[in-house]
Amino acid sequence: MDMQTSFLDRLFESGLLIDTGVDGLYGRSGQFEDVIAAFERLIDQFGGADGAEAIRFPPGMNRAFFETSGYMKSFPQLAGTVHSFCGNELDHMSLLKCMEVGDDWTKDQQATDIVLTPAACYPLYPTVAKRGAISESGALFDLQSYCFRHEPSKDPARQQLFRMREYVCMGSEKHVTDFRQSWMDRGVEMMKAVGLDVTIDVANDPFFGRAGKMLANNQRDQNLKFELLIPITSAAKPTACMSFNYHQDAFGTKWGLNFADGSVVHTACVGFGLERIALALFHTHGLDVKEWPESVRKALWG
Ligand code: ATP
Ligand code: ZN
Ligand code: MG
Numbered sequence: 001m002d003m004q005t006s007f008l009d010r011l012f013e014s015g016l017l018i019d020t021g022v023d024g025l026y027g028r029s030g031q032f033e034d035v036i037a038a039f040e041r042l043i044d045q046f047g048g049a050d051g052a053e054a055i056r057f058p059p060g061m062n063r064a065f066f067e068t069s070g071y072m073k074s075f076p077q078l079a080g081t082v083h084s085f086c087g088n089e090l091d092h093m094s095l096l097k098c099m100e101v102g103d104d105w106t107k108d109q110q111a112t113d114i115v116l117t118p119a120a121c122y123p124l125y126p127t128v129a130k131r132g133a134i135s136e137s138g139a140l141f142d143l144q145s146y147c148f149r150h151e152p153s154k155d156p157a158r159q160q161l162f163r164m165r166e167y168v169c170m171g172s173e174k175h176v177t178d179f180r181q182s183w184m185d186r187g188v189e190m191m192k193a194v195g196l197d198v199t200i201d202v203a204n205d206p207f208f209g210r211a212g213k214m215l216a217n218n219q220r221d222q223n224l225k226f227e228l229l230i231p232i233t234s235a236a237k238p239t240a241c242m243s244f245n246y247h248q249d250a251f252g253t254k255w256g257l258n259f260a261d262g263s264v265v266h267t268a269c270v271g272f273g274l275e276r277i278a279l280a281l282f283h284t285h286g287l288d289v290k291e292w293p294e295s296v297r298k299a300l301w302g
Helices: 005-012 030-050 064-070 088-102 125-133 173-193 209-221 250-255 276-283 294-299
Strands: 017-019 024-028 052-054 060-062 080-084 110-116 139-148 160-170 199-202 223-229 239-246 265-272
Touching: 005 017, 005 276, 024 030, 030 139, 030 160, 030 173, 030 276, 030 294, 060 064, 064 110, 064 125, 064 250, 080 139, 125 139, 125 250, 160 173, 160 276, 173 199, 173 223, 173 239, 173 265, 223 276, 239 276, 265 276
Parallel strands: 052 139
Antiparallel strands: 017 024, 060 110, 080 110, 139 160, 160 265, 199 223, 223 239, 239 265
16 A cells, blocks of 8 residues: 555545545544444443443533633634524525525524533533532543534544543542542553553643643643543654543532532543544554454453
């Protein structure tokens, strides 16, 4: 095969990913999905005994919750909103005319009450806050959602619509930082079981603008975010396939998540980038699953 063929082209040629004409927006083959399903079962094996409450939200969230989250302060460049046509018949006629002559037909679309979910845990905090006080022994949730980020790229590991599996822990500082540490250890163990080379490093989010630089430095200096990295597109710059985030009491304060005595809970979340993990497996072991090492197939399919 031509050495110049990119990993993305090879994924298209093999049919594992399906080109839609938009960078970062792909269809997935049954084989690709089967790898994700198998890896999620492995996640269940590692986390299943913890007694997390499973919740599945759709890939859109309440716009009011999104506004309260402060996402537009930190990552305005990544957000995606859902807009719809809300006009009358006359408006409809001018809409169709507009499309016919190739003008911008989207400019009169109105914002709906739905925003695309930027990270699987975003809809959870207001949902849990509504339930009342958090137990002294803490709370644990198991989430999975398609997430949207407006970051079009030719790198197959950077998609605009991708799935995140998350565990979210709420409780005391010690409780949630222990949770985070245990998943860093499990993450390394899991990836080893499927034959992937990993490193863990401190990280920061890409907060927008000059003020964002300070937020990013602060996050890094305080070890609030770690990533588990696996080489996919580049050996020199491995890709984050999991992240381990400690929010201190920031989300507890924002959403009013409290213990019964009124004190604010701390939160942490651990996210698996499911497409990235599948891509790391295909990149490391080859595009044909039948050719994968026996130990890897055994870990995934028993
Ligand atoms: P990166 O630094 O690579 O942009 P991130 O810090 O933005 O990653 P998180 O916000 O921590 O990522 O999201 C949790 C996980 O979701 C990441 O560790 C990664 O595996 C996955 N992920 C994030 N952005 C994308 C994307 N654009 N496409 C595919 N997976 C992604
Ligand atoms: Zn999260
Ligand atoms: Mg990012």
